[in-house]
Amino acid sequence: MGEVVLEMKNIVKDFPGVRALNDVNFEARSGELLALMGENGAGKSTLMKVLSGVWPYPTYEGDIYLRGELKRFYNTKEAEAAGIAIIYQELNLIPELTVAENIFLDRQMTNAFGAIQWSKLFAETQRLLDELNISDFKPTDKVRDLTVGKQQMVEIAKALSKKADILVFDEPTSALTDKEVAALFEIIRKLKRQGVCMSYISHKMEELQQIADRVVVLRDGKTIGPVTPIPEITLDQLISRMVGRDVKDMFPKGQFQRGEKVLEVKNFEIDNPDLPGQKKVKNASFCAYKGEILGISGLMGSGRTELVSGIFGAPPGAARGEIYLDNKLVRFRSPHAAIEHGIGLVTEDRKRIGLILGQSILQNMTISSLETVTNMLGIINESKERSLAQDYVKRLAIKTPGLDVKIDTLSGGNQQKVILAKWLNIKPKVLILDEPTRGIDVGAKVEIYNLLNKLVEEGVTVIIISSELPEVMGISDRILVMCEGEIVVELTREQATKELIMAYATGSQK
Ligand SMILES: Nc1ncnc2c1ncn2[C@@H]1O[C@H](COP(=O)(O)OP(=O)(O)OP(=O)(O)O)[C@@H](O)[C@H]1O
Numbered sequence: 001m002g003e004v005v006l007e008m009k010n011i012v013k014d015f016p017g018v019r020a021l022n023d024v025n026f027e028a029r030s031g032e033l034l035a036l037m038g039e040n041g042a043g044k045s046t047l048m049k050v051l052s053g054v055w056p057y058p059t060y061e062g063d064i065y066l067r068g069e070l071k072r073f074y075n076t077k078e079a080e081a082a083g084i085a086i087i088y089q090e091l092n093l094i095p096e097l098t099v100a101e102n103i104f105l106d107r108q109m110t111n112a113f114g115a116i117q118w119s120k121l122f123a124e125t126q127r128l129l130d131e132l133n134i135s136d137f138k139p140t141d142k143v144r145d146l147t148v149g150k151q152q153m154v155e156i157a158k159a160l161s162k163k164a165d166i167l168v169f170d171e172p173t174s175a176l177t178d179k180e181v182a183a184l185f186e187i188i189r190k191l192k193r194q195g196v197c198m199s200y201i202s203h204k205m206e207e208l209q210q211i212a213d214r215v216v217v218l219r220d221g222k223t224i225g226p227v228t229p230i231p232e233i234t235l236d237q238l239i240s241r242m243v244g245r246d247v248k249d250m251f252p253k254g255q256f257q258r259g260e261k262v263l264e265v266k267n268f269e270i271d272n273p274d275l276p277g278q279k280k281v282k283n284a285s286f287c288a289y290k291g292e293i294l295g296i297s298g299l300m301g302s303g304r305t306e307l308v309s310g311i312f313g314a315p316p317g318a319a320r321g322e323i324y325l326d327n328k329l330v331r332f333r334s335p336h337a338a339i340e341h342g343i344g345l346v347t348e349d350r351k352r353i354g355l356i357l358g359q360s361i362l363q364n365m366t367i368s369s370l371e372t373v374t375n376m377l378g379i380i381n382e383s384k385e386r387s388l389a390q391d392y393v394k395r396l397a398i399k400t401p402g403l404d405v406k407i408d409t410l411s412g413g414n415q416q417k418v419i420l421a422k423w424l425n426i427k428p429k430v431l432i433l434d435e436p437t438r439g440i441d442v443g444a445k446v447e448i449y450n451l452l453n454k455l456v457e458e459g460v461t462v463i464i465i466s467s468e469l470p471e472v473m474g475i476s477d478r479i480l481v482m483c484e485g486e487i488v489v490e491l492t493r494e495q496a497t498k499e500l501i502m503a504y505a506t507g508s509q510k
């Protein structure tokens with residue numbers, strides 16, 4: 001670790017009704033990765049946007065020093081010129097353009113006549129990719145054909161092409177496969193050796209040990225404790241810094257009596273729309289019972305999401321096979337039909353499905369639960385709706401000044417909690433959750449597990465997809481493991497170990 005490159009001192013940032021940052025202080029050094037941790041809404045993304053110069057963030061109070069020099073960036077160009085690059089979770093690339101065009105988008109390489117110098121553009125891009133040891137895509141590839149992980153590498157190459165030496169990652173791994181995460185970490189290690197100063201926001205505790213050098217915690221817009229070297233802090237200490245109390249049981253497990261069979265899926269098959277003749281889901285059969293939490297594990301891309309959306313009727317007609325609900329054969333031609341039969345699905349992609357941007361928290365929480373709060377005359381009982389919503393805001397610790405603020409202004413994790421609240425509110429017969437705690441902080445995770453336990457107690461059948469092994473092992477009664485579109489094994493809670501699940505998920509055990 002080298003000298004102090006970046007210092008943020010006494011930073012305060014207000015939004016209408018919210019003090020997002022309240023006297024934040026920290027420093028980051030060259031050649032290190034500084035983890036920025038904290039609960040949803042703690043102010044992590046806001047702090048990094050203050051650094052980026054993006055409007056309206058330059059209206060903060062406090063001081064930013066770069067290598068000892070006081071700076072204030074009034075737009076992103078100024079921050080970029082000072083060597084700062086931010087890699088957001090929602091990537092900012094243009095899918096229809098090539099990798100090379102995306103990297104040099106705002107610095108056209110043209111000759112004296114204004115024509116783009118393609119060969120120079122591609123050669124320069126290749127040089128950047130070589131520098132990062134990236135060989136699995138080419139400068140001429142279209143960005144839309146790349147996986148999210150590879151698109152992220154394009155963003156990094158873009159940042160480095162601008163000579164950035166302060167790099168910020170805001171939840172970079174939440175949509176990456178294990179392999180892509182490993183590739184990203186390899187690049188980060190290389191950048192450390194080159195002396196780049198990096199700051200890294202993540203809710204994934206395991207990543208800290210692997211990649212971070214020091215950690216700083218934000219809570220309610222304040223820095224809690226000093227910037228601490230990773231070896232000097234235990235996981236428990238870190239969690240209590242984040243949530244302000246000790247968390248004793250990370251995975252509370254309700255004791256249930258397994259009841260009757262509620263859902264049975266037989267011989268489910270879903271074609272791969274991109275590769276004719278190949279299948280996303282092959283011959284999948286399983287049952288789910290009342291009074292249990294059924295976990296579905298597997299690597300990203302193993303067909304888990306396709307399986308559950310297929311059950312839910314999305315996209316319509318994609319799946320072949322049979323679904324029995326309470327022993328009766330049913331067929332859902334659309335998600336709407338599935339919901340009418342009492343099946344709920346919390347999708348993993350909260351940006352595209354689930355949220356209605358521009359609408360209030362209250363509207364988002366109650367949109368498809370209207371029936372439960374509509375009185376006999378068909379009029380929405382507003383005060384009942386409000387009090388239900390208020391209850392979830394409290395239980396899930398959704399950080400907001402009120403129910404009527406637009407959902408867009410909530411932090412990423414808090415938006416996720418609103419979607420979850422909507423479905424918890426509906427209490428369907430079968431609730432399927434696809435990566436429900438992605439991007440959610442530790443304290444709220446525990447609260448979500450508690451709520452799921454409560455739902456099961458009330459008779460709801462819960463099916464949960466999770467990439468996080470401790471989570472799926474901690475809360476499930478049974479676990480199905482998928483590999484390449486097939487359910488390869490069913491494990492009981494007692495049988496399941498990390499090693500066994502991984503062996504089945506990677507196909508090394510059959
Ligand atoms: N544009 C905005 N208008 C109003 N409030 C905002 C705006 N942006 C952020 N906030 C509020 O500022 C606080 C901090 O949000 P921020 O996005 O920085 O949280 P975060 O720590 O990144 O959380 P997460 O882990 O959920 O991403 C939250 O209470 C949020 O609602």
Ligand SMILES: [Mg+2]
Pocket residue numbers: 044045046411412413
């Ligand atoms: Mg954030």
